Amino acid sequence: MNQNSLWSLRLGFSNKEASIIAQKGLASFLENSFMTSFDSSIPSFLENSPKTKEEYQKQREFFKNGSIDEKKEFQKKERQTSEELKAWWINKMITSEFPLREKMTCFWHNHYVATDQKVKINYWIFQHNQILRKNAFGNFKTLTKEIVQSNAMVRYLDNIDNKKGKLNENLSRELLELFTLGIGNYTEQDIKNGAKGLAGLGYGEESAVYHPKFEDNESFIYFGKKGNFKIDEMVDIIFEQPNIPYLITQKILKWFIYDNPKPELVHYYGDYFKKMNFEIKPLLTKIFTEEFTKNTAGSKIKNPLEYILQLMNELNIENPNEKLIAKFIKSQGMDLFNQPNVKGWDGGNSWLTSQVFLQRNNVADLLCNGKNLAQPKPKNNENAMMKQNPNRQLKVKLNWDKQQNNKQIIAELENRLLFHTDAANQQDFEKLLKYDFDPKTEGSDNAVMRLFNFIVKTPEFQLI
Incomplete structure (x- = not known):
């Protein structure tokens, strides 16, 4: 596979940026990707979805007192809105000139999980997604503080039930286990004490806020430090721990390049990430430019x-x-x-x-x-x-050079599509597009399409 095609796929979702990478070079392509802006406006399909605490309370009252049919109709509309939100995001992935921001947003989306099945408020899910998009190339510590204090996250991880005298440890646990340090780098007492610092953090208007009557304001020990810590101070303490950079560098390597990154690579990039004060942009630049020079095609299954x-x-x-x-x-x-x-x-x-x-x-x-x-x-x-119309016939057109012979056309497709081919592959391809293939005949497009269809069903096409 051509290196530019490979990295177009890795830094986006298709081969369409390969020519830009070839022309600009990877470093310039990355800089353009980092500079992309994003639309912060609220999509029209969210217009009637609850957004404020007051609207959310009205929705709860509606569900208490509304008829069965009214409830069903409301739930139907909210499901449709959820489908629109997915389509809205996929459209961004497809149409972005430099799709790395959306690829990175999707990475963070799978790191700081908050599902709409649990959250149920589409606008909060949208807010959560926008926080990830805004901070996609920013600072890991800043992003952690902001996302943990989103309405979606406090609802998803049940922190609305975390109150003085009746603690819920879910958010405290995942903050350490899944978001920052990883298993083995904290104690159960850190989780229990962290829950005290998070007690009372619940719904706010645009983000989660502490509600004084539910707070626990007694001092506790957190990673060896004593105080009455709240979320921002807790995150600061977490980011002082020696193993803080490695969980996220492992996950970034896995998301973009390797299904099984080597530990020495994780630590190498993790040490650099810590040196850069957890700034994501320089980390991505270092990873992508250094891994670009290596022969790593086929190291990851396409999602x-x-x-x-x-x-x-x-x-x-x-x-x-x-x-x-x-x-x-x-x-x-x-x-x-x-x-x-x-x-x-x-x-x-x-x-x-x-x-x-x-x-x-x-x-x-x-x-x-x-x-x-x-x-x-x-x-x-x-x-x-x-x-x-889902039933409409699609117009499909495969790009290939009609001045080439069968072996050249096969090589062109292999270069775009496959990380590796062997003699058996080549033999199969040449059976489909034979030596006497004439690219100027009426059925030539169909013949190349049959070859393409065969290639994309090989195991090799599933790897990147």
């Missing part, structure tokens, strides 16, 4: 987003149906805003079970034949049909 968005980009599918993409990746075990548990998606081998592989092959057949990801029953709503 469902990388798989489907690469496929759609290669086929030049215009105006893809983002809701169908969201449903497909959900069927592959990557439901946006709904990870299976607080640990997030496992990644690695879980992305390529026999069922997942079969689903991917079926989808490749559909798309290569110009069919959409699903074929549901058509709706009666004419406007909805015209907007994005």
Whole structure:
């Protein structure tokens, strides 16, 4: 695989940035990626969703007193809003000129998990997502402070139930185990005492706030320090611990490059991260520029987003149906805003079970034949049909050089799509696109499409 194609996939979701990386060089490409702005406005589909504490209280009252039909209708609208939110995010992934911000937002999304099934307030889920996007390349400590004090997080990890005299340790535990230090780098007493410092941290208007009547203001010991610490001070203490940089560098390496990063690599980059005072941008720059020079293709299984968005980009599918993409990746075990548990998606081998592989092959057949990801029953709503009819025939077009012979065309596709090919692969490809192939004949596009379909169903295409 061409190195620029490989890193276009790793730093985004398709091969479309490969030419930019080739022209600008990786360092310049990264700088452009870091400089991207993002839209902070609230999407229109969230207009009627509860946003303030007062609106949330009204919603709770509605559920107490509303009729069964009214409750069902409200729940239906909120589910539709949740689907719109997923489609909104996938659209950003597809249309961003430099998609690394969205790739990094998705990384943080799987690190600081807060699902809409538990949170239930779509606007809070949107806020949570925007915090990750805003801080995607910022400071790890700052991001940790901000995300832990989001309404979504205090609800997801039950800190609204954490009160003086009746402590809930969930947020205190995950702050240490999953967000910062990792197992083995804290004590159970740190968790218990941390819960005291988090007691009373509950819903606020734009972010979580302490509610005095539920606070525990007695002094406690936290990692050897004594005081009446609150969340910001607790995070400061956590970031003084010697093993703080390694959990996150391991996860970043796993997200972008290696399903099983070597411990020495984790510590090498972790030490640099600590030296940079936990600034994410210099860490990413160092990791990507140094790993770019190595032969690392094939070290990671593509996640469902990388798989489907690469496929759609290669086929030049215009105006893809983002809701169908969201449903497909959900069927592959990557439901946006709904990870299976607080640990997030496992990644690695879980992305390529026999069922997942079969689903991917079926989808490749559909798309290569110009069919959409699903074929549901058509709706009666004419406007909805015209907007994005799931049953519509897709226009697919594969880019290939019609001045080349069969071996050159095969090599071109291999360079874009496969981390590795061997003699057996080559033999199979040449059976499909034979030595006497004429690129100027009427059926030449169909012949190359058959070859492409075969290639994307190989095990090698599943790796990045």
